[in-house]
Amino acid sequence: METIRYYERIGLMPRPGRTGSGYRAYAPEEVERLRFIARGRDLGFTLEEIRSLLRLAQDPALSCAEVDQLARQHLNDIQARIADLQRMAVELERTIGRCRGGERGACTILETLRQPVAAAS
Structure with missing residues (x-):
């Protein structure tokens, strides 16, 4: 959980909404983003590389050449x-x-x- 808070602090993850009792509530796209980050870390990408990959992933019109x-x-x-x-x-x-x-x-x-x-x- 501390890792997710760290990702929020450095801007890799958006700050999630909260439930009435104060628990974090992640939307499906935030869970998918977290999986993307975790998989990138599993493959050894740095957080800055993951940040770049996330930017590239958000624009479907971009060529795959930069990712490659x-x-x-x-x-x-x-x-x-x-x-x-x-x-x-x-x-x-x-x-x-x-x-x-x-x-x-x-x-x-x-x-x-x-x-x-x-x-x-």
């Missing part, structure tokens, strides 16, 4: 993050593989963390 471009850029960003995560996993596996236990002062994991970052290959 935004989605392709997002996919490229995700693929770059995956590559970074895979690189980190390989480095961490290598570091862990060199660990032989023993005294903390001779810990290869801690020693690796003290080393300068290697340039990307």
Whole structure:
């Protein structure tokens, strides 16, 4: 519920009407908008990207090209993050593989963390 209030504060969701007892009452189009936002977040879009997608979704006369471009850029960003995560996993596996236990002062994991970052290959 706090997330929905946050979306209201930043203008992604309109402030809903209230029932006589003070509860929020969302219209069907507001529920649909919230689903759109939640699905966008599930796909990793930033709130600003979702804001742009909402603007694009509100005008049916617009070409899908802008949406396509935004989605392709997002996919490229995700693929770059995956590559970074895979690189980190390989480095961490290598570091862990060199660990032989023993005294903390001779810990290869801690020693690796003290080393300068290697340039990307």
